[in-house]
Amino acid sequence: MIVEDEKLVAEDVRRVLINMGYDVPSVVSSGEKAIEAVATAKPDIILMDIRLGKGIDGLETAERIGKVWDLPIIYLTAYADEDTLQRAKLTDPFGYVLKPFESRELHTTIQIALYKHGIESRLRESEERYRTLAENSPTGIFILKKGRFVYANRTLADLLGKDAGELSGTYITDIVHRADGERLREAYEGALKGGVCQADVRMRTRKGLRWMDVIASSVSDGGSHAVMGIAVDITDRRVLEVEAHRAQKLDAMSAMGLGLAHELNNIMNTVIGAAQLVHARTREEDLREWLDEIQKGGKRASRLINQIMDVSAITSEATEHSAKLLVKGTVKLMGMSLPGTVSVSVQADPGNYRVIASPVDIQSILVHLIEHAVEAMPKDAPLGKAQVNVRMCNLAPGEASDLNLATGEYISIEVLAPGAGLSESGLERALDPAHALGADDDDPTAATSLARVREMVTRNHGVLRIEMSNEGPIVRIVIPALAEAREPLAVRGPRPGGG
Numbered sequence: 001m002i003v004e005d006e007k008l009v010a011e012d013v014r015r016v017l018i019n020m021g022y023d024v025p026s027v028v029s030s031g032e033k034a035i036e037a038v039a040t041a042k043p044d045i046i047l048m049d050i051r052l053g054k055g056i057d058g059l060e061t062a063e064r065i066g067k068v069w070d071l072p073i074i075y076l077t078a079y080a081d082e083d084t085l086q087r088a089k090l091t092d093p094f095g096y097v098l099k100p101f102e103s104r105e106l107h108t109t110i111q112i113a114l115y116k117h118g119i120e121s122r123l124r125e126s127e128e129r130y131r132t133l134a135e136n137s138p139t140g141i142f143i144l145k146k147g148r149f150v151y152a153n154r155t156l157a158d159l160l161g162k163d164a165g166e167l168s169g170t171y172i173t174d175i176v177h178r179a180d181g182e183r184l185r186e187a188y189e190g191a192l193k194g195g196v197c198q199a200d201v202r203m204r205t206r207k208g209l210r211w212m213d214v215i216a217s218s219v220s221d222g223g224s225h226a227v228m229g230i231a232v233d234i235t236d237r238r239v240l241e242v243e244a245h246r247a248q249k250l251d252a253m254s255a256m257g258l259g260l261a262h263e264l265n266n267i268m269n270t271v272i273g274a275a276q277l278v279h280a281r282t283r284e285e286d287l288r289e290w291l292d293e294i295q296k297g298g299k300r301a302s303r304l305i306n307q308i309m310d311v312s313a314i315t316s317e318a319t320e321h322s323a324k325l326l327v328k329g330t331v332k333l334m335g336m337s338l339p340g341t342v343s344v345s346v347q348a349d350p351g352n353y354r355v356i357a358s359p360v361d362i363q364s365i366l367v368h369l370i371e372h373a374v375e376a377m378p379k380d381a382p383l384g385k386a387q388v389n390v391r392m393c394n395l396a397p398g399e400a401s402d403l404n405l406a407t408g409e410y411i412s413i414e415v416l417a418p419g420a421g422l423s424e425s426g427l428e429r430a431l432d433p434a435h436a437l438g439a440d441d442d443d444p445t446a447a448t449s450l451a452r453v454r455e456m457v458t459r460n461h462g463v464l465r466i467e468m469s470n471e472g473p474i475v476r477i478v479i480p481a482l483a484e485a486r487e488p489l490a491v492r493g494p495r496p497g498g499g
Contacts, residue, residue, distance in 0.1 A: 001043035002027045003034040003061065004076065005053040009099070013047060019338050022110075022285070030054070038069055045114060047048050047097075050077040050088070062091045072117040074109055076101070097211070140212075140231035143221060147171050147188065150221065156231055161206025177202035177209060184214065191216035191227045200234065211235045265305045266354030272298040277341070303371070318460065319484065323362060323411060324353040324392055331390060334370060341386050342374050348392040353411050354482040357460040362479075366413070368453050369475050372430065373417035388417045395478060404465055409481040418471035427466050427473050 002017075002024060004010035014024045026041035028034045031052055038046075046065070050058040062073045072096035075088055088096065094113035097106055134141050140156030142149055149167045157164045160175060172188075173181050180201035190197035196217045204208045216229040272295055279291040331344050338344065355362075370388055377386045395410035431454050457464045462479035 001041050001046045004049045005029045020107050031056040034061050045110060046071055046073045046074050047076050050075055059087050059091055072113045074113055095401060137405040142229050144172055159205050171258060177203050187216050188227055194218055207436040210441055211238050215467055231412050261305050265302060268298050268302045318356050318358050320356050321359055322353055323355045324348050326359055326362055330366050338374060344370060346390045349394060351394050355479055357479055361456040361460055365453050365456050366476060376422050389414055401461045403478060410478050411481045413477040414474050416474045422472055424466055424468060424473040
């Protein structure tokens with residue numbers, strides 16, 4: 001497009017351009033008409049006379065067009081005074097041709113202007129693309145010169161609770177904990193020397209001090225050396241690392257405590273068993289009283305040891321195993337230390353009963369429940385009359401939803417002690433950690449131990465229920481089973497006691 005107020009000059013320029021192979025869709029004589037014609041003509045380049053007679057001149061016209069359109073403009077003028085040149089520079093022109101001009105000179109100027117404009121357009125697009133990436137990056141990005149911020153993206157500014165403008169000119173050491181300043185300076189100097197350096201430092205943010213992983217490298221900015229860095233908030237990761245280290249120490253301590261507790265438990269079982277054996281063979285009442293005290297003290301010590309085992313078992317890993325084999329094995333071992341007037345039976349429907357759970361937890365749950373039932377039995381029960389029944393079965397379809405469980409396979413372990421004198425309300429209190437100490441004033445240790453049963457069931461993703469039968473309350477444990485290991489469900493018979 002040609003903007004020229006002298007018709008003869010405009011026509012001459014148009015003819016020269018056409019002869020050189022250019023299209024000239026519009027020729028206008030004033031700045032106002034040029035501004036209107038740009039939208040319609042959509043030129044690739046404008047040849048603008050600086051002096052346009054009445055109205056706005058070519059410099060103001062170019063300035064207004066430049067605010068809306070990204071077009072290269074070449075000035076055509078007979079005036080080359082210093083003031084005109086200075087004003088022309090302010091509009092950032094792509095060329096300046098003095099009248100009268102040679103065709104070759106005009107063609108060269110046009111070609112250079114188009115080439116320069118193309119490069120600048122691509123550069124702006126590239127800068128905009130990378131700026132968009134930087135501004136929307138979830139990682140903090142910044143550029144430093146002489147230790148001061150010259151750029152910080154939105155992510156870093158938001159993290160620090162500042163505007164990007166506020167950070168400009170701020171020393172990075174002003175927002176870093178002074179104890180970490182030396183590490184940051186070493187990384188900065190290493191980056192200036194051409195390396196890629198890393199440092200973990202604490203920065204003052206709107207959330208308080210946060211650990212940041214800073215990686216820095218050298219870049220060129222405006223012809224001078226600068227350091228570009230990225231900053232990633234790693235506070236949560238460091239907390240997890242500390243917790244993992246602490247957990248490893250606890251696991252080691254738990255393993256040691258668990259082994260010690262097992263050894264002590266074996267010793268106490270020997271003491272209790274020996275006292276029971278002597279008690280059964282002697283008729284001296286004084287000696288029998290002392291043997292009763294030994295048994296009572298041994299059982300209290302055994303319960304305390306089991307508590308240690310419970311605490312040690314908290315960090316034990318869940319493994320895949322057969323709950324049925326574990327339950328039967330536990331009951332068999334317990335039979336060696338139970339009074340001779342008590343027997344424990346295990347009934348199990350067909351199935352593999354494969355679970356992924358802590359075997360120590362499952363064993364502890366069963367031991368606590370059976371011991372609690374035995375403690376509640378009459379002391380004068382005739383031989384073979386006191387019975388604890390353990391029943392295992394696959395959970396029937398539909399029962400999971402009744403227990404507010406997610407759809408899936410579950411196994412049920414039930415413990416019932418007919419005639420043990422257990423009540424539903426008493427069991428509820430004993431199993432509730434908030435009321436455990438009040439459940440048995442004579443032996444608060446036992447009550448607290450039983451209350452851990454619910455905790456162990458919960459951490460193995462199960463539920464605990466107390467259900468009534470004709471012969472007393474049944475404590476029922478339901479835990480998830482491995483579906484692929486389950487055998488076809490057998491027809492369930494009545495529960496112990498007919499309930």
